[in-house]
Amino acid sequence: AQSxxxxxxxxxxxxxxxxxxxCTYSVSGNxxxxxxxxxxxxxxxxxxxxxxxxxxxKGSYGFEAEFNKSQTSFHLKKPSALVxxxxxxxxxxxDSGSGNTGKLIFGQGTTLQVKP
Amino acid sequence: xxxxxxxxxxxxxxxxxxxELRCDPISGHTALYWYRQxxxxxxxxxxxxxxxGAADDSGLPNDxxxxxxxxxxxxTLKIQRTERGDSxxxxxxxxxxxxxxxxxxxxxxxxxxRLTVL
Numbered sequence: 001a002q003s004x005x006x007x008x009x010x011x012x013x014x015x016x017x018x019x020x021x022x023c024t025y026s027v028s029g030n031x032x033x034x035x036x037x038x039x040x041x042x043x044x045x046x047x048x049x050x051x052x053x054x055x056x057x058k059g060s061y062g063f064e065a066e067f068n069k070s071q072t073s074f075h076l077k078k079p080s081a082l083v084x085x086x087x088x089x090x091x092x093x094x095d096s097g098s099g100n101t102g103k104l105i106f107g108q109g110t111t112l113q114v115k116p
Numbered sequence: 117x118x119x120x121x122x123x124x125x126x127x128x129x130x131x132x133x134x135x136e137l138r139c140d141p142i143s144g145h146t147a148l149y150w151y152r153q154x155x156x157x158x159x160x161x162x163x164x165x166x167x168x169g170a171a172d173d174s175g176l177p178n179d180x181x182x183x184x185x186x187x188x189x190x191x192t193l194k195i196q197r198t199e200r201g202d203s204x205x206x207x208x209x210x211x212x213x214x215x216x217x218x219x220x221x222x223x224x225x226x227x228x229x230r231l232t233v234l
Contacts, residue, residue: 004158032221043120043207043225044159051221090158094221102149102211102223103172106158 002027004093006107013081013114021076021110023091032094033074034104035065039087047089050074061085081114088112118142120226122208128232129198137193137229141210148191149223150183151207159207165191198233205230 003026013019025031032051036044048059055067065076074091088111092104121140129135141148146167151159161175165185173183180198185191195202209223 034221036225041227043227044209044223046222046224049221092158095161098172100221101164101172102147102209102221103161103164104159104221104223106160108156108158 002093002095002105004091004105004107006089006091006110008110009108010111010113013112015083015114015116016080019078019081019085019112019114021089021091021112023074023076023107024072025074025091025093026072027093027096027105029096031067031072031074031096033065033067034092034094035059035063035074035076036090036092036106037087038090038109044090047076081112083114083116086112086114120208120210120224122206122226122229124229125227126230126232128234130234131198131200133198133233135195135198135231137195137206137208137231139191139193139208139226141189141191141208142224143189145210145212145224146188147211148185149209149211150191150193151209153205153207153228155204162193162206195231198231200233203231203233 005024034049035047038044050057050067058064091107095103123138149164150162153159163173168188180196182194205228207228209225
């Protein structure tokens with residue numbers, strides 16, 4: 001079965017420090033991977049995606065993610081965290097049986113708390 | 117419009133009642149998706165439309181749930197005989213038409229409709 005796991009419910013980091021939000025996946029075939037962020041009372045916002053090519057993907061707001069096929073991981077990273085990065089982050093994988101659609105399987109989410 | 121608009125933002129109803137949730141996607145986006153997000157969980161796929169037709173409704177939990185998109189733009193998610201377990205945030209998203217690798221998978225989400233069934 002296809003799935004996405006985010007092993008940490010919450011990640012705490014001090015402002016200015018690097019941050020990592022972890023994601024592992026299980027999918028048949030080549031994975032199409034995504035990160036979305038959700039601020040309170042706002043819709044999910046797209047951060048970045050991996051389809052093919054370079055394993056390091058750069059996205060919005062200075063975020064990047066590293067695709068690691070052998071470890072089936074797609075961790076989200078940022079070199080220097082901001083207080084405004086505090087939000088709920090979701091990793092997702094495209095349902096491989098859905099064709100080229102936006103039918104995604106989401107992880108349960110990780111709350112990022114950046115403290116001043 | 118500039119973004120995906122969902123109404124109402126909040127809906128409180130009683131068990132057994134009928135509910136309609138509306139989604140107005142980004143103009144020109146032919147693909148429209150409904151997801152459901154329960155407390156503490158990630159969004160779960162319900163149904164998606166390509167144009168007017170439901171291309172995949174495999175995520176609808178049972179026959180109390182139904183969605184339409186009669187003119188290929190606005191969509192309505194309909195829930196009959198609501199149950200307390202239906203309480204969740206219902207998210208709508210849209211994207212450019214499927215089949216285009218560069219943009220097809222990037223979804224733009226609305227702020228959601230929070231449904232509470234008492």
